[in-house]
Amino acid sequence: MTTARWIIIAAILAVGLAIAWTARPQPLSAAERVDRISAELRCPVCQGLSVQDSPSETARSMRALVAQRVAEGRTDDEIRAEFVRSYGDWILLSPPLLSFSGLVWLAPLAAIVLGAALAWSRARAPAPAPIVAGPTDEELRRLRELVASEPE
Amino acid sequence: MSWGDIGAGALRAALALALWGLGAAAYAAWKRDARALASARLVAIGAFVLVLIADLAMVGALTAHDFSLVYVAENNALETPTFYSAISLWAALAGSILLWTLILAGAVVWVALRGTRSLPRLATVALAVLFAMLAFFLALVTTAAADPFTRLAADQIPADGNGPNALLQNHPFMALHPPLLYLGYVLTSVPFAYAIAALILGETTDRWLTETRKAALASWALLGVGIVAGAWWSYAVLGWGGYWAWDPVENAAIMPWLTATAYLHSVMVEEKRRLLRTWNIALVISTFALTILGTFLTRSGVVNSVHSFTQSAIGPLLLGYFVAILVVGVGLLLYRMDDLADRGSVGAPLSREAIFLFQNVLFVAATLTVLLGTLYPLIAEALSGAQLSIGAPYFDRVEVPIGLALLFLMGIGPQLPWHGASRATLERQFTAPAIAAAAGAAVAVVSGMTGWAAVLTYALAAFVTATVVQEFVRGVRARRALHGEPAPSAFVALFRRNGRRYGGYVVHLGIVMAVVAIATSQARTIELEQTLAPGGAMDVAGYHITLTGLRDIAEPQRATTVADLVITGNGASEQLHPGLVQYPNTESAIGAPGIAAGSRDDLYTILAAYDGTGHAWATIRVRVIPLVSWLWAGGAVVGFGALLAALPPPKRRPIAVPVRVADAVGAE
């Protein structure tokens, strides 16, 4: 293999390593857990902002409640369920994976796979025979007339 | 004559002219009648002038506080400063449509005067289509649903109006964001009109592409810059600390931009290899349809959003228009599909056209995802009554991987030649960029980025940058070898000779800047919220923030409470004044953030709450957001790159070449 190929492979491996390193499972601190849960809850009085982003007082009291529950040792699901009890599924900013609405997670993947498959089949399609035909006699005659009449 | 009379009269006259223009242009195209075309041209100018008069009349009514008009009574007050009165033209639905109609009328004039001279028949049909659209919007602003010049009965005229929505008079930038977006939106109708004309006439050439290239690029650039302007607005004015919330109206703007980006690339495949014709027309139709859908979502009141204020009767009309566009566009496309079928195939998978094709797939998938996410709550509720939300967590998780894939394609696409490349070529070309990618990943890890997406973003950003630099170096070297130019003038000549390509590279660099800014700001923002008494301080990421006090500012149109903060640390020394602004017509106060922008990070301060009675305490929320300024800078670079890409190719000097045609033709 050429040097260039080695370098490219090495570079790809390096990037892969870096990604694996940052993606390694790390225990979340309490504050990070609060942030993560708050980012998935919708602020009831804002226009679609998450509880983590919203500076409103309702959001702040929700964050305080989340922080307290995290300190009490509740799981993420339990904390989310508490808010769903009060506000309905509407309070979750994304539908859970294992629900009927979870299909919205599938749709983008399906679109890409389908589109790529279509594109691939189009890319591989054999070219239809190109239409090649010389000029007819009539056309040649007119061509000559046109050329002859062109100004020098 | 009052403002209302002038405006209403001008609009109705313009509607009559638009209908006349529609008939004249259609007749001119059908019968190739030059006089009809001439009258259509005149009518186009007339319609534009009349709509301009109507817009100016509304601006006049607003600045003169003429409350006999419903629109003025609802969106203006005596205390509203003149500047904000003037820009209240687009403060609400009826006035916005007035602005939209003005831009559309301008596009009609452009096609009527310039377009018809270069491609007479095609442009005339396109003109007829545009007149039809203009007539629709003029009909919209003359019906009761959205007539901005609706009068109040004489005994109901208030002494003072409501004033503009609080969010809209908070910042002078309101003068820029909507007009930019509207220009982007409306200009997509020009390629659309030409595409429809090409379909009607059964055109199989690609002339309409070149003709509309400027309009397509302009609309794409203006939409893009308008979206970045909106993000800046969200960041600096709305004051929640972020720049993008996947709000339905933000989504409405980005969807046509995504398909327009796909189009800008796939159109090159059509020009170079005469492929993807059907696909390109479909993209043009989709882009335009999405702008109407976006307007519908924003203005009909069916979605909960920052921008939606009331439900209005204009909803069904816009929906009908949207469906009509789809039916006409898709119908014509299906009718002509066989004539437009590709002669040839894309071929090699490692070729520029294949990369563009796959990039298109990704862009369309991204668009469909945004559409699904925005509409799904409506669908779910309509079908099952269940109310649910789809917000940032969904969009981020889906769009980030798509965006990273697109970033990767952005690096390899321009490097691959048309028709395919050999392995050896690829290895040679991608060695340096691969090393750059590894370096980028290293930088990410060392600077403490968390999350695989951020590391991959840095790697790919370095990758793309390296490929762009490589391209420029190659181009300069080639020019120096060919023409012996010194490097700087060779560099400039690259843009002059091939503005589209190298301007496009500049755009790519701007995108890279923006993407790096987004990844970094999302991954490493540090936040702290604390309640302080005057004199108290808090420390965040090396900044030392002291609250010196709270004070009230009273203005005729609003009352503000401001927290005075002194910032030190990290080499900074300044004062910020985040506040809460109370307008009389809204219940809750609006936040005005205090931002210290820098090239490394922004210090973003919010006054979350304060002691109303004694000013004894204030809750200050501080965010240190790294690299967010690069997002605005990236947007500017994208706009600049688009300008470079729009540079006309150099004029070719005609050279006399003696050709013995008679001989060639004679010998057959």
Place this chain on the structure above:
Amino acid sequence: MNRIARYAAVALILGLALTLTLAFQRDPHDIKTGTVGKPAPAFALPSLTGSETVSLDQYKGKIVVLNFWASWCIPCKEENPALTDVWERYRGTDVVLIGIVFQDSADAARDYTTRLGNTWACALDGDGRMALSYGVFGPPETYFIGADGIIAGRHIGPIDEQTLMTGIETLRAKSATR
């Protein structure tokens, strides 16, 4: 291929048009809360006017109309006469009206009740937890809790006398038939 494309296009356009038309039937500001039909969450909050506690079990077996308000809330002032009327009408019966102060300071709230002359019991929800447990979006909001302790209904926005009466009488009829 063409036929598939044709049908797909027609289906897509129809689907989109149908969806968006259906969308008109909903009011995006009408969010159903999760607590209607569920047992009313217990609470024990400091009273606004004294040092005692206002709690839900004090009114066990009674019909409770819970009204969330704040001194800065303009529609709350609008609905106050309706509340006063209803309070006067049902005072001493099995129906009780309780006001919950939402995101407000005790002083401002007391000032409000004094100015408007409200005499029904009001409690201060200092940290907002109680409102969160009920699923409150913002004042004014009124909850109807039956004698069985289940939240029977909720009204968002300023309430009028008619709606109050209907809600209360429905609950009274239900508890009478039990």
